[in-house]
Amino acid sequence: MLFVLSILSWLMCQVVLSPVPQNGIFQYINDHQDEYVQRLKDWVAVESDSSDPEKRDLVNHMMQLTKDFIVKLGGKVEMVELGEQEHPSGKKIILPPVILAEIGNDPNKPTVCFYGHVDVQSAKKEDGWLTEPYTVVEKDGNLYGRGTSDDKGQILALLHAVEAVNTIGIPVNVKFIIEGMEEVGSDGLDKLVEDKKDTFLSNVDYIVVTDTPWLSKKPGITYGARGNCYFILEVQGARRDLHSGGFGGTVYEAMSDLIYLLDTLVDVKGHILIPGIYDAVAPLNEKEIKLYKELEFNLKDLEADTGISKFLHDTKEELLLYRWRYPSLSIHGIEGAFSGTGTKTVIPAKVIGKFSIRQVPNMNPSVVEKQVADYLQSKFAERKSPNKINVTMVIGAKPWLADMNEPQYLAARKAVKRVFNTDADMIRAGGTIPIAKNFEEVLGKSVMLLGIGGPDDAAHGQNEKISKFNYIEGTKLYAAFLQELASI
């Protein structure tokens, strides 16, 4: 496959760039869309699955292809080596390099740094794909294939936008951080950002993450994400597992204690029962409620997707408020008890409950940690069981919230209006985006998520796709964004 890919790489270098006038950039993009689709096909064909050590050469090859294309666009590229990783199998393997690149270096222009990745999740036809995952297939207006949406398609749209705008001269300084380990936790990236904050990243004014979907078919700009406090609640009973025949009815069972404790955390309506947990939640204002009401979101689509006929909230705005704007608590499972199929009459000696709290501004993980531990200890004391418990917070990722009136947000909103003739949906993520919070904290600069994925792209699932509309109009969106950012 590598030989074939080398030929494809050579072919890509034969693209002829022709200058176009500024008002003709959208036309330029329209004229080049077949070429854009072809490049997406070439990139998707590289099976850059970062989870598989056997495919590490392909990830490296993908990094090289990306570098070559940025060089072709006139960029200056550094490939930063990150050293080794220890794979879960115990094998030590070399991490793929991270691309640090720049196009333009004018101190009088603002500098925007885009972050994205060219590695992908694993995909196999037998997982339930209708097409070969690494062969892009165009059908009913969609481009199917692993990485079309997450994130090769989004990175290519951005690079094509830079290429198009550059035909008349790029109006801002553009930097890129493009990695090959995002799908398995971005090994080494935090440290790289820290290391480069006084050099490569010192003059960056804005950070844009180009790895995110919209909420609906309407373009969305993401300005916040919930944090996550993940807890491990351990209950220790006997020294060894016991048999329910010989011991049932005679011992304080660790599993009963754990079930009791887990049942004190959240009620049927999703209300968290831990005292004080809602105290720090930023109050909701009228302006925000209005924002939520204006969002394009259809509950029926969500019902069809999940098979759920009744959600905790009946209106679109309530559901989204509880997805993005309020904390939630989910119980994920229990380690140490019988979890297989069939039957086993064990009284487990030590059981570990796993639950997490998605928190929102202005909650603080260390406060949450204390609230949870104090509450569980007091509930357990009420129970008067002689077993031992231990509460540990193993993840304490902070929520992230940007000011949507920062210049880059205004530029992005203007760009959406120009390309799609509609206002952008200002959206948040219910999950956690550690990279956004990390960029913000380390660099102290405004971070924005401007992606072009659709809400139903199945980024990590079977039959991943991006619509051709999103891919091509998304290219225009990035082009317009670069222009708007220069004039704001």
Place this chain on the structure above:
Amino acid sequence: MLFVLSILSWLMCQVVLSPVPQNGIFQYINDHQDEYVQRLKDWVAVESDSSDPEKRDLVNHMMQLTKDFIVKLGGKVEMVELGEQEHPSGKKIILPPVILAEIGNDPNKPTVCFYGHVDVQSAKKEDGWLTEPYTVVEKDGNLYGRGTSDDKGQILALLHAVEAVNTIGIPVNVKFIIEGMEEVGSDGLDKLVEDKKDTFLSNVDYIVVTDTPWLSKKPGITYGARGNCYFILEVQGARRDLHSGGFGGTVYEAMSDLIYLLDTLVDVKGHILIPGIYDAVAPLNEKEIKLYKELEFNLKDLEADTGISKFLHDTKEELLLYRWRYPSLSIHGIEGAFSGTGTKTVIPAKVIGKFSIRQVPNMNPSVVEKQVADYLQSKFAERKSPNKINVTMVIGAKPWLADMNEPQYLAARKAVKRVFNTDADMIRAGGTIPIAKNFEEVLGKSVMLLGIGGPDDAAHGQNEKISKFNYIEGTKLYAAFLQELASI
């Protein structure tokens, strides 16, 4: 190994039987103890692990050794083939034959049928054995090795007792059912008992199971066992697993519902909260309480064994009443949720709680089934969750309780008194002994468990052993039992 075993088998046949007077039977046993230990060594050396298809030949060889020895004792032996089993691996393998044997056939004498087995649980040195599991090592008065207690040692003690008593003529008719699949569920045995009830088993007056431990160092006779109703409680939420970032706070989580339901089953003190569950429990009388008070049982030993410093009950008799005489409910685990190590932020779509109720006379599994289902359905209705639940009882094994004043019990108690100069502990099993209930139901005859294992023999664990005292005095116990049964 087979060649070596054949030589051993040949050596065994060279045992010279010498007649002894009746009052000298105990002396005869004392005189032959080295030979008994040697035969145990020979039998343990055969790795008759019934769980391993690769060792099936060794199980068959063990059946053959057993047959040869019974023939040597003057027994008439039939090897009944049971056909094939489907191993969990999918492989079809031939089941070992079951030995049906008899010594004596005098219509004027009572007939006692002993049941036991000569297959063993798997054992490997690296599991934590201090000695080679299949090489009997004598140390500090114990004989260590897999099967020394469960059940080769007990079967051999019985056969040696028959041999000893037979030197002066056996006073009762003796039959044997000896199998090679007990440790993996006695495949085919129930059907065999059913098939033979009008032929081989038609004239059996008493059934004695020789595969059971004592409660303490004092000899015990087992006259009852709890049953088991095993439940599967399924809660279905969404059609697929969801991510707690995207859905936490917006959906009725199946896991919360399951935790809530499991928490309604039993309180911290082990009291079952299901209405009516205690209604059928046979009332306790003064005589029974006295029986429990007289039992030899040390809570400190149990504490040392389990690492538990506080049990649900503070006295020996209360603890044993709740182990044997009252129902208990244990929650074993949850299938379908996250049960691995580490963290995963899943909202599981479908989760299955597993719990079981050990029931006692006069509880009825079908009544228990209805009580549990009705209760859970009503508790779930109170919760007003839109998720779906399903309650299924997948095992409904009845409790077993014999009349301890039946002749075979009286004979066994007299035998204990004669050999050990103490009254027998009349004990029950907290677990389930399906074979006892099955013999009782199919044959309509009195069943008794008369074993000679010690309470700390680690029957299924590492470093299994039988004390030499139990092995040799146990041989006398069986000999005395045969004599007492004849004279009762």
